[in-house]
Amino acid sequence: MVKFCTKTCLFILPKTSYHQLQTQSFIPFSVRQEQKILESRLVSVLHGCTHINQVKQAHAHIFRKGLEHCCFVLAKLLRTLTKLDVPMDPYPRLVFQQVEYPNPFLWTALIRGYALQGPFMESVLLYNSMRRQGIGPVSFTFTALLKACSAALDVNLGRQVHTQTILIGGFGSDLYVGNTLIDMYVKCGCLGCGHRVFDEMLDRDVISWTSLIVAYAKVGNMEAASELFDGLPMKDMVAWTAMVTGYAQNARPREALEVFERMQAAGVKTDEVTLVGVISACAQLGAAKYANWVRDVAEQSGFGPTSNVVVGSALIDMYAKCGSVEDAYKVFERMEERNVYSYSSMIVGFAMHGLAGAAMELFDEMLKTETKPNRVTFIGVLTACSHAGRVEQGQRLFAMMEECHGVAPSEDHYACMVDLLGRAGRLEEALNLVKMMPMNPHGGVWGALLGACRIHGNPDMAQIAASHLFELEPNGIGNFILLSNIYASAGRWDDVSKVRKLMRVKGLKKNPGCSWVEGKKGIIHEFFAGDMSHPKSREIKQALEDLLDRLMYLGYQPNLSSVAYDISDEEKKRLLMSHSEKLALAFGLLTTNAGCTIRIVKNLRICEDCHSVMCGASQITGREIVVRDNMRFHHFRNGRCSCDNFW
DNA sequence: TTAGGGTTAG
Known part of the structure; x- marks a missing residue:
């Protein structure tokens, strides 16, 4: 040899x-x-x-x-x-x-490359060439092809590949192929077909189940997702995370946290993706108690915000949404690596809290780095300008965003501009901008105009904006209420009745106003408008009356135009007294120590009367009051609000 | 080769 x-x-x-x-x-x-x-x-x-x-x-x-x-x-x-x-x-x-x-593996590597990068059709052409040369595919030739179909959102092509998997070599029963088929159908919007593949699979693993759970979560059907999850024999970290994230993405933060608790109890490890879902749930709850808890969990899991840019960015957003822009900035400052998410979250956070100067400063700082701003960054800076009345600065940013930064203005950016002009009282200019838009204005654009009409009391233009909104968002209850309130403020009670009748015909019901406030030991207390069910209701009412008396002595008068009902002034005063955020404020003053910040979260927009009461209360009690309504944050300190009465 | 993720305006 x-x-x-x-x-x-x-x-x-x-x-x-x-x-x-x-x-x-x-x-x-x-x-x-x-x-x-x-x-x-x-x-x-x-x-x-x-x-x-x-x-x-x-x-x-x-x-x-x-x-x-x-x-x-x-x-x-x-x-x-x-x-x-x-x-x-x-x-x-x-x-x-x-x-x-080239053997099938090399062909497949090439097909996969095009499937992930595009042009996607090149994958199919290559597959055909490979077949013409008499080379048989392997299972991951099909997974690659199916990825190309998902990326191209081409379900017809996907069906053809599906047929091929059955015809050639019995790949239809391959686990990887089956899982990728589910994913392809789901990504192409055919959840039913995906579920059928799942049902017909001879062999399933946790990935098959998770693909389907995620699919149901993405379409908002958490009941179906939950049923599947319960039936899943071996739940791994990814499957648990899919449930946590599913609830968080469907605005069900409490359930997200419940699932996370069960996950921890089951001894399943947590990684950065799980944490992002949990952080998002905490951000929605808006409570400082949860914010600090999840930060500790992140640190203990080894994914602290300093070293992990994704967790860090999510925490910035969370702290900003929980009312503590200072804590958000602390996280931002300590991050070892920052990307466009970190900068954008921080800029949006500053904007949300009325800190336009800080938002613009950070934007300038970002431009000096290699991190390029994206569409969300511009939404942040435009919103900051809008809430601070910086019209010219906003217009300059809008004009240069495409030319200097390669970000083309979208409908959302136009909505920011309409908001910017509208808030500043330049309603005609705002309407002209809408008419000049190169694309069809969406609900956000007309909504911004309607909001501006509320601030500046323009029922005629409000009617124009609302007519578009009623078409674009036929079930958007907020639009009907806003228009009705604008008519009420102008004393046009007949028009108010017409809008109310329209709401009745459509079966739309107003959400009751509701506020949450953190009491002692971080316990959250809930108050509805006119709610007397709290055990301390009598004390709360008394404390509120005392507070209002003191405010009246200093010149406060109830703002009766905040009440959108054609009733007597006395009745209006009584209704104003029962607003949920006032009850929450009184409870906060009663139960927390002097020097403690009172944090209130409200499901609807704060009314003008409550806003002035909060301003006054911050002055005479020396307390800092933070109110998060469904639009933004209001920081009340020494008789002033961070929004400058401009919201 | 297959499953889970962060910033968005009224």
């Missing part, structure tokens, strides 16, 4: 003979073993590549070793390039073309 050094052997082999080497059985066993070791080593080198230059170096090494036709190694090279998001043309494509006898 001829013995020779493998390295020398591979080195002296003519480069075109690699295929022969693979197929000739007379090559000694030891040589084939050595070769396999070398291939595996190269694959692991490629696995560790984090930059295209490293891949190119590895590629040169592959050449030096005479392995430039080795499909096993080159398929890994292509997968690495795809992972690094290197465009398929020209480099990865060229690598493939230089191989004389």
